Amino acid sequence: MIPGKKKYFLIGFSSIFIFSIFLFLLFFFFFLPKKSTRYTNYQECDHVRFANAPIAPRSTLNDKNDIHLLHAMKNGLKKPFETDSAFYSQIDDLVRMALLVKVADNQFYKLKSLKHSQPYLIPEAIDMLNEIGYKFQERLKEKKYKNFRFLITSLLRTEEAQNKLSHRNSNASIHSSHLYGTTVDISYKNFYNTQTDSIESSYEAVQALTSVLREMREDCKFLVVRERKQSCFHITVVVCRPIDSTMQD
Numbered sequence: 001m002i003p004g005k006k007k008y009f010l011i012g013f014s015s016i017f018i019f020s021i022f023l024f025l026l027f028f029f030f031f032l033p034k035k036s037t038r039y040t041n042y043q044e045c046d047h048v049r050f051a052n053a054p055i056a057p058r059s060t061l062n063d064k065n066d067i068h069l070l071h072a073m074k075n076g077l078k079k080p081f082e083t084d085s086a087f088y089s090q091i092d093d094l095v096r097m098a099l100l101v102k103v104a105d106n107q108f109y110k111l112k113s114l115k116h117s118q119p120y121l122i123p124e125a126i127d128m129l130n131e132i133g134y135k136f137q138e139r140l141k142e143k144k145y146k147n148f149r150f151l152i153t154s155l156l157r158t159e160e161a162q163n164k165l166s167h168r169n170s171n172a173s174i175h176s177s178h179l180y181g182t183t184v185d186i187s188y189k190n191f192y193n194t195q196t197d198s199i200e201s202s203y204e205a206v207q208a209l210t211s212v213l214r215e216m217r218e219d220c221k222f223l224v225v226r227e228r229k230q231s232c233f234h235i236t237v238v239v240c241r242p243i244d245s246t247m248q249d
């Protein structure tokens, strides 16, 4: 090849190469979705903007049953368990498919002995419980309170268990979000004191828990209602849309 021609060939090739890199970078910076519009998990997601069902920020703890159900049916079990025996025969498969996760005591909370529910929730609700627990512990530390964990009093219910409960208790609606594995009850009457290994009431712990719930409700992390008859907060998780917004339904 003649040296002059080779020189022009190299200049041309380099120009095309540099221009291709420029186009590639342009595509990344301007056409791919910005990182801030995406989320990776429950904790990082901006629920106010990306919740997958309607919800508006508020600091009051009195969301109606209808909106709990809307979110529960969207994100929880497609079909509630009709009976306790149906639950026992299917639960292993649902856990294997990661549709439900077993809830157990940890450094943030303790389960009371469950009479009408099973200790299972959808994965996002587990993340929600841990976030409430972490913030509750931080709030207690700030105020130099004693070491408390909150008590979980109800989780996933079968239709059979829900019907029995509804007969006894007019506050427990037959169509409850507890049927879908998205909803949990946290007591405000009693807390677990880790220093004395006892269950006790605590004004300071109620204040700390209430302030965490108000703050997280303002961020649309869940729906919540204070149930006076059961002395608990009834909380339904809010789930974000999928990462790729073009894939959402």
Ligand SMILES: [Zn+2]
Residues within 6 Å of the ligand: 154, 178, 183, 184, 185, 233, 234, 235
């Ligand atoms: Zn409840």
